[in-house]
Amino acid sequence: MDKQGAFPPPLGDLISRNASRLTAADTRLLDVLTGDPVRAAMENGKEVSLRAGVHPASAVRLARRLGFKGYPEFRSFLQGNLMEGGGEDFENPAARMAARLMRAEEGGILSSLLDSEIAALQRARHSVSDADIRGFSETLRDSRRVFVFARGHSAALAALIALRLNRSGYRTADLSSQMHQLAEALSILEEGDALWLLAFRKASPLIQQVCEIAAAKGAKVLALTDLRGARIEPPPHRQILISRGAPGESQSLVVPMTIANAVILDLAAIDEGRSLAALADFKAFRAQSPLSQALL
Numbered sequence: 001m002d003k004q005g006a007f008p009p010p011l012g013d014l015i016s017r018n019a020s021r022l023t024a025a026d027t028r029l030l031d032v033l034t035g036d037p038v039r040a041a042m043e044n045g046k047e048v049s050l051r052a053g054v055h056p057a058s059a060v061r062l063a064r065r066l067g068f069k070g071y072p073e074f075r076s077f078l079q080g081n082l083m084e085g086g087g088e089d090f091e092n093p094a095a096r097m098a099a100r101l102m103r104a105e106e107g108g109i110l111s112s113l114l115d116s117e118i119a120a121l122q123r124a125r126h127s128v129s130d131a132d133i134r135g136f137s138e139t140l141r142d143s144r145r146v147f148v149f150a151r152g153h154s155a156a157l158a159a160l161i162a163l164r165l166n167r168s169g170y171r172t173a174d175l176s177s178q179m180h181q182l183a184e185a186l187s188i189l190e191e192g193d194a195l196w197l198l199a200f201r202k203a204s205p206l207i208q209q210v211c212e213i214a215a216a217k218g219a220k221v222l223a224l225t226d227l228r229g230a231r232i233e234p235p236p237h238r239q240i241l242i243s244r245g246a247p248g249e250s251q252s253l254v255v256p257m258t259i260a261n262a263v264i265l266d267l268a269a270i271d272e273g274r275s276l277a278a279l280a281d282f283k284a285f286r287a288q289s290p291l292s293q294a295l296l
Helices: 009-017 024-035 037-042 045-052 058-065 071-085 093-107 109-127 130-141 154-167 179-187 205-216 254-270 274-288 290-294
Strands: 146-150 172-174 194-199 220-226 238-242
Touching: 024 037, 024 045, 024 058, 037 071, 045 058, 045 071, 058 071, 109 238, 109 254, 130 194, 130 220, 130 238, 130 254, 146 154, 146 205, 154 172, 154 194, 154 254, 154 274, 179 205, 194 205, 205 220, 220 254, 238 254, 254 274
Parallel strands: 146 172, 146 194, 194 220, 220 238
Antiparallel strands: none
């Protein structure tokens, strides 16, 4: 077998130390584990043995040769590597989902998700200051136009931010929904505008390019990122870093949404009634417009 590089280092070390004791059945089992380590960490010994085409007891014997009391302990070891590794496996959506399911096995899925969200919100309480929020809101208040851009899951939050800012009286465009016209939208950026970027997990090359264009045109760049997406060049005018959850935990969208809500609320507190007046006007328009009846 020549696939140890596919295993997390601790498992690779175990295999190396016990290589002389491994049988042909062990090799077939390890080939199966290597081929799909996420699935292997979810299955019991009988299921792994069945996929490897060996006797059901072979998985137990392999676990014992590697130094475990039985296959359940070996499986826990595999799961621990998956949940705590935080490396390349967590660029794999299946690995992230499997790790969350493992964490939820004892306490239930809803409780596990709630615990993860609460922990992430508590971390945000201690890592994001009122001054950070004020820096964002002041930049938005003083901008002629606001552009919001995100990719992936964060695009949903970009749409919500643009909606709320528009209702608060700020000319805002959600560039995430205009990918087919992104070049045209970026071409009109200029000094006095603000670009609000959202980058979770990592800042994609496109995020970096948009930031470079905005900086070259003199627009101020705001960035709301998690720790993995923190590196953006050139550095944004303002940046808020958050933790959306540890490896193996739910990667919260509640935390960045809470930060965005705080910025928009603070904006209403410092813009001398602009937001409140715009919201009142919008409410009156919606009540009187025939559109309101058509959309009911």
